[in-house]
Amino acid sequence: MLKYLARRLSATFVVLTLVSMSVFGIFAVLPMDPAALTCGKACSPSVIEANRHRLGLDVPVHVQYGRFVKGLVAGREYGDGAAKIECPAPAFGYSFNRHECVTTLIKEAFPVTLSMALGAFVLWISVGVSLGILAARRKNQWQDRAATAFVLVGTSLPTFISGILILLFVALKFNLINPIELGRWVSPYEDPVGWFKTFIFPCITLALLYAANYTRFTRSNVIETSSEDYIRTARAKGLPEGEILRKHTLRAALAPIVTMAGLDFAGLLGGAIITESIFNLPGLGRLSIRAVLNDYDLPTILATTILAATFVVVANLLVDILYAYIDPRVRVAS
Amino acid sequence: MTQKPFLEVKNLNVAFPTEDGLVQASNDISFTVARGETLAVVGESGSGKSVTSLAVMGLHDRKRTQITGQAFLNLESGPVDVISADEEVVRKLRGKAMSMIFQDPMSALHPYYSIGNQLIEAWSLYNEGDKAAGKKRAIEMLDLVGIPAASKRVDEFPHQFSGGMRQRVMIAMALINNPSLLIADEPTTALDVTVQSQILQLIRDMQKEFNMALILITHDLGVVAEVADRVNVMYAGKIVESGGAEDIYYRPDHPYAIGLLNSIPKIGELESKRLVAIPGQPPSLINLPQGCSFRARCSFSDRVPGNLCATTAPTLDQKTTDHFSRCHLSEAELVKARKEIGGN
Numbered sequence: 001m002l003k004y005l006a007r008r009l010s011a012t013f014v015v016l017t018l019v020s021m022s023v024f025g026i027f028a029v030l031p032m033d034p035a036a037l038t039c040g041k042a043c044s045p046s047v048i049e050a051n052r053h054r055l056g057l058d059v060p061v062h063v064q065y066g067r068f069v070k071g072l073v074a075g076r077e078y079g080d081g082a083a084k085i086e087c088p089a090p091a092f093g094y095s096f097n098r099h100e101c102v103t104t105l106i107k108e109a110f111p112v113t114l115s116m117a118l119g120a121f122v123l124w125i126s127v128g129v130s131l132g133i134l135a136a137r138r139k140n141q142w143q144d145r146a147a148t149a150f151v152l153v154g155t156s157l158p159t160f161i162s163g164i165l166i167l168l169f170v171a172l173k174f175n176l177i178n179p180i181e182l183g184r185w186v187s188p189y190e191d192p193v194g195w196f197k198t199f200i201f202p203c204i205t206l207a208l209l210y211a212a213n214y215t216r217f218t219r220s221n222v223i224e225t226s227s228e229d230y231i232r233t234a235r236a237k238g239l240p241e242g243e244i245l246r247k248h249t250l251r252a253a254l255a256p257i258v259t260m261a262g263l264d265f266a267g268l269l270g271g272a273i274i275t276e277s278i279f280n281l282p283g284l285g286r287l288s289i290r291a292v293l294n295d296y297d298l299p300t301i302l303a304t305t306i307l308a309a310t311f312v313v314v315a316n317l318l319v320d321i322l323y324a325y326i327d328p329r330v331r332v333a334s
Numbered sequence: 335m336t337q338k339p340f341l342e343v344k345n346l347n348v349a350f351p352t353e354d355g356l357v358q359a360s361n362d363i364s365f366t367v368a369r370g371e372t373l374a375v376v377g378e379s380g381s382g383k384s385v386t387s388l389a390v391m392g393l394h395d396r397k398r399t400q401i402t403g404q405a406f407l408n409l410e411s412g413p414v415d416v417i418s419a420d421e422e423v424v425r426k427l428r429g430k431a432m433s434m435i436f437q438d439p440m441s442a443l444h445p446y447y448s449i450g451n452q453l454i455e456a457w458s459l460y461n462e463g464d465k466a467a468g469k470k471r472a473i474e475m476l477d478l479v480g481i482p483a484a485s486k487r488v489d490e491f492p493h494q495f496s497g498g499m500r501q502r503v504m505i506a507m508a509l510i511n512n513p514s515l516l517i518a519d520e521p522t523t524a525l526d527v528t529v530q531s532q533i534l535q536l537i538r539d540m541q542k543e544f545n546m547a548l549i550l551i552t553h554d555l556g557v558v559a560e561v562a563d564r565v566n567v568m569y570a571g572k573i574v575e576s577g578g579a580e581d582i583y584y585r586p587d588h589p590y591a592i593g594l595l596n597s598i599p600k601i602g603e604l605e606s607k608r609l610v611a612i613p614g615q616p617p618s619l620i621n622l623p624q625g626c627s628f629r630a631r632c633s634f635s636d637r638v639p640g641n642l643c644a645t646t647a648p649t650l651d652q653k654t655t656d657h658f659s660r661c662h663l664s665e666a667e668l669v670k671a672r673k674e675i676g677g678n
Contacts, residue, residue, distance in 0.1 A: 229441040235393055236436075237456045237507070238429035247455075251446050328491040329445060 012317050019309040027298050028061040034298050038096040054079040093299030102303045113283035117268040119203035124210035132218020154212020163205040163278040171201045183280030202279040221253040255326045259319050266315030270308025338408045339366035340547040346403035348389045355620040359385040361571040367547040374558040375551045377568035383551045387517045391434050392416050392424035430460050432515040433508035438524045439500035443492040450488035453507050460511045475506040498529035515547045567591045570627040577657035587659035589632045634671050638662040
């Protein structure tokens with residue numbers, strides 16, 4: 001197991017290095033001068049050159065990458081004297097447009113995205129999995145049909161429609177949130193009610209889509225597992241139905257859902273651009289889309305991309321380790 | 335026999351409603367098995383062997399199955415009809431009064447739980463005591479069914495066992511609560527030939543050890559000859575012949591049983607000749623034909639006077655003291671038929 005862990009960890013490290021290199025490389029070949037973007041229209045070439053030097057863009061790409069990695073580990077300084085800017089480790093770069101270290105921007109945006117992702121995750125797992133189990137147990141009865149209808153609606157409504165519908169016809173129509181406060185970030189530790197009000201609707205929007213998928217997946221898994229020989233064995237032993245479901249059917253049926261849930265959650269941690277935009281949430285998704293559309297803020301885009309990739313790769317690793325605990329066949333094979 | 339048989343099945347019918355119609359999977363089945371006795375049930379796939387025993391175990395989904403008739407377990411506390419009894423009552427008999435082992439030991443054990451865990455689970459359903467006591471009993475049972483280093487292997491998982499070993503585990507699990515009836519549904523079919531006889535021997539030993547009534551479902555007539563006291567030959571959901579193992583082997587009365595015996599090679603036959611297959615396919619169990627369900631495949635139906643085979647379903651008639659057959663053929667014709675195709 002230790003050997004397996006070491007192998008997986010080093011593989012994860014390699015993947016992340018490759019991801020950061022390729023993202024870095026893409027930005028290096030973009031037909032766009034990052035230094036020219038640092039000041040407005042009336043910018044003299046000398047200012048541009050000065051900024052180019054301050055941001056370290058006047059050296060070859062591989063040196064830039066080396067400094068980037070060094071900044072991640074040790075922090076980074078730009079310029080010197082009175083105009084010196086310090087970004088402590090892990091430094092992802094300096095956003096000239098926002099006049100902030102990128103890490104600071106991410107630190108502000110991440111709790112928002114985390115709140116949204118966590119809330120949605122709890123909602124979609126509890127609703128999706130229990131609805132899936134119910135549908136499987138009541139196969140071809142009205143509960144199953146209702147669940148199927150839910151799956152159909154949930155999967156066919158994209159978030160940019162369901163989100164707007166929920167915002168307009170539920171949240172605003174019934175005065176459940178104040179439009180001025182839409183997307184206001186409040187810490188759950190200071191104002192739990194305000195936090196809840198900010199996040200409940202985006203969470204529902206996201207959860208709707210995922211819950212529908214999880215309902216469908218859980219239903220088919222439970223039905224499939226129920227017809228396994230070992231479930232018949234459990235019944236032949238004389239186990240009560242409830243115990244068969246809990247201990248035997250669900251254990252096997254939900255194992256693949258752990259994998260799916262881990263990856264979906266990690267994907268969301270990278271930011272949900274559409275949902276965050278609809279509900280005006282200042283999360284990672286909106287940080288990225290703003291950086292792309294409005295500011296051409298390359299350091300921020302670089303940082304959010306690498307961060308999103310990191311979440312997925314790390315989640316992959318965690319899920320694989322977790323799976324070895326769930327399924328003994330994996331444990332021995334590794 | 336002074337003792338009442340442990341299991342008495344009377345006029346059992348099992349049918350599954352489907353979109354195409356009612357599938358009459360087992361039809362008017364009656365038989366008994368006493369403790370210490372081995373009943374073999376033979377017949378080809380789809381003849382209703384498993385369906386009947388699953389009904390006795392109460393393992394059919396009652397909502398999707400129509401079951402009529404009776405199946406009494408003569409317990410010490412009095413007889414219980416598992417067909418009409420409350421589902422909860424039947425559940426508490428499973429694993430305790432009656433147990434079942436299945437065809438494919440590769441998929442019959444839960445892949446996520448250790449062998450010990452699964453045995454302890456079965457034990458603790460009917461026994462007071464902590465996990466340690468259960469584990470002790472589990473090791474005892476594994477030892478009894480011939481698993482080497484049982485105290486070590488008890489913590490291993492099903493995928494670490496071979497097919498034969500898994501079947502031994504299944505047997506240990508089925509017997510852990512000392513049942514009075516064991517139903518073995520083709521217990522050796524999925525195993526290597528070399529392992530088959532070991533498992534069969536084990537089942538016989540266990541039957542003696544626990545003094546169980548044993549129903550052995552199989553389509554292997556060699557197995558039947560080795561272990562059975564009595565044999566039920568099933569065809570298209572019905573028992574077509576029933577009798578002592580000797581009777582069935584040496585004096586088969588039903589053309590189907592004759593055909594079955596004729597389709598297996600015999601040791602000592604000097605000439606190498608082709609094995610004789612029974613032509614055709616078993617009929618669909620939806621809308622069974624009028625008359626004898628074996629008629630279409632029977633080579634002797636033209637020897638029955640009139641058109642009896644096509645119009646009237648034969649009844650299960652007594653031929654000798656303990657030998658029943660469901661055929662219109664007269665005794666004289668039968669002797670002739672046996673000679674013609676069997677060479678007996």
